[in-house]
Amino acid sequence: MSLISPQVSAFDTRVTAYLQRLERTMDAVLPAASTDPARLHEAIRYACEGGKHLRALMVYAAGETLAVAPEKLDAAACAVELIHAYSLVHDDLPGMDNDDLRRGRPTVHKAYDEATAILVGDALQTSAFEALATTNALDAEQKVRMITALAHASGSLGMVGGQAVDMASENLTLTLAQLESLHARKTGALILVTCQLAAIAANASETVRNALDRYGRCIGLAFQIQDDVLDQIADTATLGKTAGKDLAQHKSTFPSLLGLEQAQQRANDLFDEARDAARSISGNADPLLWLADHIQQRKH
């Protein structure tokens, strides 16, 4: 009798395959570390190492549910990870969160210097759009739709706007609605767009797009609630980034507004709703169901 349940094993095999594709694509998109200027390119690659790559996994899982050929997902998976990596590098800067630790290692401005970290983030953002524009696996219409969706999710009405609201909200007590709106932008928009990019690759119908959007929105919010919970209960070594930051920065969090137990319950309800949304899509929903389980069980 195997100790590994067949479902977990099937999902682990998938994750390994997805991450191999992501790594190959990143390696092809980013200039080699030895390319002039070498220090910059080395730092760009340093910024992309480590991490859980959940956003890329979501692109591949949503795409697999819609029976999209994986090569049509590579650029999108790579692009969302590049946007995510750029946002972390800039968020960690002394002028922003001033953090020394990320993914268990020194942040880019600590490992290199502040100016390099600014430029690394800038170049990673550029590479995200370049990855979508230069892939051979999509037609021009799909590329344009993906670039539009990714720009909207990551710009001043999405991720960057959410980060601005987050900083302006330090020392304020937000309502639950304000906190959800903040995170719908700061982390939710980029998680949601992973589903939208897969839908574009599939030329999906409106019904499918709506169901995938619901899945993406639920996962995005649940993920953030979990993040707040983990920031409060986990230690820095497990997280790979500074724990207890929200309290130190006097930030409103889901546990601070709802209590720890209620916050965890709300996250669990959202994971259930995400699974409902996944099951409503005609196709093999297993990758999306397993991914919801995988995210729900994360410890960092």
Added chain:
Amino acid sequence: MSLISPQVSAFDTRVTAYLQRLERTMDAVLPAASTDPARLHEAIRYACEGGKHLRALMVYAAGETLAVAPEKLDAAACAVELIHAYSLVHDDLPGMDNDDLRRGRPTVHKAYDEATAILVGDALQTSAFEALATTNALDAEQKVRMITALAHASGSLGMVGGQAVDMASENLTLTLAQLESLHARKTGALILVTCQLAAIAANASETVRNALDRYGRCIGLAFQIQDDVLDQIADTATLGKTAGKDLAQHKSTFPSLLGLEQAQQRANDLFDEARDAARSISGNADPLLWLADHIQQRKH
């Protein structure tokens, strides 16, 4: 008898029309200053105000020479100005050049704060690619080609790479070849791409593309030599940015390597070569010729 030569007058009329188109496009692409988060959107617009908009003028002038309908140039002109604006906001940050003055006004991190300036630059870059992806005036193939060209010009192999080399070169004496290579990336790539974007809008032949590239390369290098000369001879009030910075930062410049007079001569030779390239294009080269004159005569 008119005191204004008919050529200058015709060019001034053109410039006014070009800048009106640019302003209208920027206004449509950027969220209103009152859009939530309002402080961020106000700062984004602040960062785009003022400036000479030479890069947008180059897109329009090159496009007019190739008889492109101006609405096919709007997104490209806007996108290069957004990339340029983002690069100035980030270059001025305390972690980079730490400058207080830009376009005669406080820099974004001085007028707002450092975190806002980081986010403003990030959002401006996103908006540049969004502008190209969402215009109705180009087909999807043209959009993808423009996004590819702009990403290449502005990323780690172009503008951002040049900025990294520039910072690494402080306190070093470069050779003329090294200095030209640095500036071909730092300022030259974005100036060159204005011609390439116009060529894409025109679906231009390889011969035309090559001639326009030659024009763009000559203007880009001449512009930078001029910048170095002006930094040395003009005052801060005229420049609208801190004068004498190169010397203070111990940077190699064209005047420091060639002497002031030789540097000016080299710039003039390059402007002449740019005019030769413009005249070799079948079409009405006047806009490109007048633009070369206009840039050559600038005092800031």
